[in-house]
Amino acid sequence: MYRCLIIDDEELARALIKSYIDKLDFLKLVASFESPLDAMQILKEEAVDLIFLDIQMPNIKGTDFAKLIPKNTKVIFTTAYSEYALEGFELDALDYLLKPISFERFLKAVNKLQEQNTTHPLANDENKTITVKSGYDLYKLKVDDILYIESDSEYVNFYTADKKIMSLQSLKSLEKILNPSVFIRVHRSYLINKNKVTGLKGRFLVISEANIPISDFKFNSVKNQLFP
Numbered sequence: 001m002y003r004c005l006i007i008d009d010e011e012l013a014r015a016l017i018k019s020y021i022d023k024l025d026f027l028k029l030v031a032s033f034e035s036p037l038d039a040m041q042i043l044k045e046e047a048v049d050l051i052f053l054d055i056q057m058p059n060i061k062g063t064d065f066a067k068l069i070p071k072n073t074k075v076i077f078t079t080a081y082s083e084y085a086l087e088g089f090e091l092d093a094l095d096y097l098l099k100p101i102s103f104e105r106f107l108k109a110v111n112k113l114q115e116q117n118t119t120h121p122l123a124n125d126e127n128k129t130i131t132v133k134s135g136y137d138l139y140k141l142k143v144d145d146i147l148y149i150e151s152d153s154e155y156v157n158f159y160t161a162d163k164k165i166m167s168l169q170s171l172k173s174l175e176k177i178l179n180p181s182v183f184i185r186v187h188r189s190y191l192i193n194k195n196k197v198t199g200l201k202g203r204f205l206v207i208s209e210a211n212i213p214i215s216d217f218k219f220n221s222v223k224n225q226l227f228p
Contacts, residue, residue, distance in 0.1 A: 001025070001026055001027070001028050001131070002026060002027050002028065002049040002050050002110075002113060003028050003030045003046070003047060003048050003049050003050070004021060004027055004028065004029050004030060004048070004049065004050045004051070004052065005029075005030055005031055005032070005033065005039055005042070005043075005048050005050075005051045005052070006018060006021075006029065006031075006032040006033070006051075006052045007032075007033045007034075007035070007036050007039050007051060007052070007053050007054060007057075007062070007065070008034070008052070008053075008054035008057070008078060009034050009035065009054060009057045009058060010054070011034075013054065013078065013099065014032050014034075016101065017052050017078065017101070017106075018032060020101075020103055020106045020107075023103070023168050024107075024110065024133070024168055024169065025131065025132060025133030025138075025167055025168070025169060026110075026114065026169060026173060027050075027110060030042065030046060030048060035057065035058070035059060036053075036057065036059070036060050036062065036065040037059055037060065039051075040068075043069060043070065043073070048070075048073050049073065049074060049113070050073070050074045050075075050076065050094070050110070050113060051069065051073060051074070051075050051076070052076050052078055053065065053066060053075050053076070053077055053078065054077075054078050054079060055077055055078075055079040055081065056079060056080070056081060062077060062079070063077075066093070074093075074094040074113060075093045075094060076093065076094050076095045076096070076097060076109050076110070077093050077095075077096045077097065078097045078099060078101060079096075079097075079098065079099060080098070080099040094109065094112050094113060095108075095109035095112055097109055104154075107154065111170060111172065111173060114170075114172070114173040114176050115172065115173075115176070128142075128143045129141060129142050129143065130143055130146075130177070130178075132158055132165050132167045133167055133168070134165050134166055134167050139165050141158060141160065141165070143178065143179075144193075144195075145160045145161065146158055146159070146160060146183075146193055147159045147160055147161065147192075147193055147196045147207050147208055147210070148190060148191065148192040148193060148196070148207055148210065148212055149171060149174060149183075149190070149191040149192075150189060150190055151170070151171045151188070151189040151190070152166070152189075154168060154170075155167060155168050155169075156169055156170065156171060156174065159208075159210070161208060171185065171188075171189075171190075171191050174191060175191065178191070182194060182195060184222070184225070185218070186205065186212060186213075186214045186215065186218055186222050187212070187213050187214060187215045187218070188215060189213075190212050190213065192205060192207060192212055193207075194225070194226055196208070197226055200223065200226070200227060203216075203219060205222075205226070
């Protein structure tokens with residue numbers, strides 16, 4: 001889970017970003033500030049992965065403040081002024097969001113953070129659990145209990161032997177977290193636990209009572225991997 005700050009002198013802008021963060025289980029809001037100067041202390045005391053940073057603010061511009069933060073903290077600039085875009089990217093910003101910010105554009109920006117993370121923190125440990133946020137509810141799933149994960153527009157569905165849980169995230173982000181030697185992408189809409197596969201019917205994998213399609217270009221590699 002990535003720890004985030006919001007820094008924006010507009011209350012409505014802060015509230016909007018907070019509402020977007022609350023929808024995603026891989027983001028956690030640490031604090032929200034009206035002024036960059038108020039955020040300095042928390043940056044000294046706590047690890048922060050990502051800052052949503054407005055540019056045009058009193059006292060100090062967001063682009064100037066970005067030069068003062070720890071190098072390992074990523075920045076997504078949020079502003080109503082497109083002329084700052086070049087300066088923002090020159091500061092190695094993760095992304096640059098132009099207000100008013102839609103949720104779709106926000107999601108595209110934060111997914112870049114996950115795409116840059118090439119480690120698999122749940123690799124090689126089947127006793128690990130993953131926290132899944134569904135609406136306002138939180139579920140702790142044992143990774144080895146996951147049968148498969150299905151993409152459903154902007155959501156994914158986690159399937160276990162006894163439940164289905166919908167969560168707002170992407171298969172691509174989950175591929176960065178789960179053990180790649182166990183969870184494999186067999187279709188653009190399916191990530192499966194290969195240890196749960198019990199059969200192959202035509203171009204469909206059998207997992208529990210479900211038939212999971214295999215895409216044409218993955219069929220041979222998946223078949224050879226699961227049925228050598």
